[in-house]
Amino acid sequence: MSKWLVVFSLILSVVMGLTIWDAYRQEFPGYQKAYFNMVELNSQTKSQQEWAGSQRVELKQQNIGELRRLDRCQTCHLAVENPGFTNAPEPLRTHPSLLDSHPPERFGCAVCHGGNERGTTTSIAHGETEGQNKRLLKGEYMQATCYACHTEKTLPPRTTRAVMQGKKLLNVNMCLRCHQINGEGGNEGPDLSEVGSRRDWMWTYAHFINPQAMNLVSTMPRFQLSRDEIKYLTIFLATMQNNRDKVTDNRFIAHKSADPNWRWPEKQAGGQTSVMKGANLIPTLEYEGKELFTGAGCKTCHSIGRSGGEVGPALSYIARKYDRDTFVRLLRNPADVFPQGLMPQLNLNEKQVQALADYLSTLK
């Protein structure tokens, strides 16, 4: 009996190993080959063509000793510094500004975007597998990481507004009655000085909506907070990093004030309508709704069947209640469907919105 168990688990681990290896093998080499091909197809000069021909598929990593980081995001995001790729689909699009002042070889990517900088598959690098606590920060949530090196003095006020609002709300709600930050405050709840390294932003957000749903024995009160207030508190808490994640090296701290007219880059539209030659060579990740439901974090708050969180309503039969159009509107902007509700803006891209709307429509 036990012999078969050993044989069976051996087979199982080989199969699992192969699956992981396969995912690893397929994803980034596909993007790299597509990139080199696209450079070649769109090249204007002989030297560009030669460059493309001489490239090899390999892990790309920035070893940033001063920040104790090994950043591999460019293994897939190869075109960030190539000005010719503004019309390409992700992950091969030119970066919207900021890289002149924060060059990748000095800063890497995760220092602003969050995510798991060592990951080499999309879901792991973007911090979207279950149990990770390094989910990509998007949109306003990125202010938390700007604040690691900038203050309200070196960036235009609107660029740190969410962090400032969060700090204010922490005082207004007297969170330090129960919590400590940097040695100040009460002891009823855990110390929050490093909570941003310990908890994914989505966990923190969900915990504000309903502490008991995230921790059965929690004695933390449910505050009457609005969607925006929860967002601001969550962004502020994401700035609370441990010594490993904190930027302490003075050479990386901004001292000069940025141009007061500096603007946050415009969110770029889909990118799938690309006109670049060879864009069709980029392998597209086919999202499976169920997988994305976990990846996009829905499962933190919602259950389907018996699995998932209890912060938001159960969704097992949700297609009986709403049509597909409503799902699309909700996923693009929850406030559009629930103006007074608490579900967060997840900054999903359009591909994700459509895949999730398809999936939700099957839940009857």
Ligand code: HEC
């Ligand atoms: C294995 C390849 C891969 C790696 C490694 C990777 N990415 Fe991505 N990234 C992608 C793909 C593919 C997309 C486009 C996804 C889509 O269309 O939904 C993307 C999209 C993005 C986006 C845009 C998200 C959006 O709203 O659509 C950001 C920001 C991003 N990546 C940041 C990062 C950062 C930061 C890292 C490193 C921590 C990283 N990526 C590592 C493949 C990768």
Ligand code: HEC
């Ligand atoms: C100084 C901070 C900073 C650094 C460093 C940085 N980014 Fe960004 N990035 C931004 C900001 C700000 C945006 C606009 C995002 C938004 O509004 O959601 C952005 C946008 C993006 C987008 C497009 C997302 C969209 O909404 O269209 C991708 C993909 C991306 N960055 C990847 C990277 C990669 C890969 C690197 C490393 C080479 C990197 N970034 C380095 C700040 C940074």
Ligand code: HEC
């Ligand atoms: C790891 C530290 C670090 C992070 C994180 C960081 N910056 Fe910077 N930033 C700097 C440094 C250093 C400078 C150069 C200015 C100086 O030396 O005082 C700078 C300069 C700038 C400038 C002025 C130059 C320009 O490009 O116009 C802007 C604007 C700026 N940062 C925006 C941002 C934003 C927005 C974020 C978050 C998305 C961010 N930074 C995140 C360190 C950082």
Ligand code: HEC
């Ligand atoms: C009456 C006391 C009390 C007050 C006031 C209070 N909390 Fe809590 N908090 C707790 C307790 C107890 C826990 C631990 C149980 C749990 O995880 O819910 C906790 C947990 C947390 C956690 C999770 C920390 C972790 O790492 O697990 C966060 C984040 C948090 N509180 C933030 C806040 C913020 C922000 C405020 C103010 C808006 C606040 N709390 C007000 C008692 C309180």
Ligand code: HEC
């Ligand atoms: C941080 C918690 C949280 C996350 C993450 C979250 N939701 Fe929600 N969701 C809620 C809450 C709370 C509601 C109830 C309405 C409100 O308050 O906005 C809700 C409502 C809904 C509803 C309507 C349910 C009904 O019975 O009316 C759907 C559908 C839904 N969410 C889908 C999703 C999907 C899909 C995702 C992932 C892309 C997601 N949610 C992520 C908290 C969350």
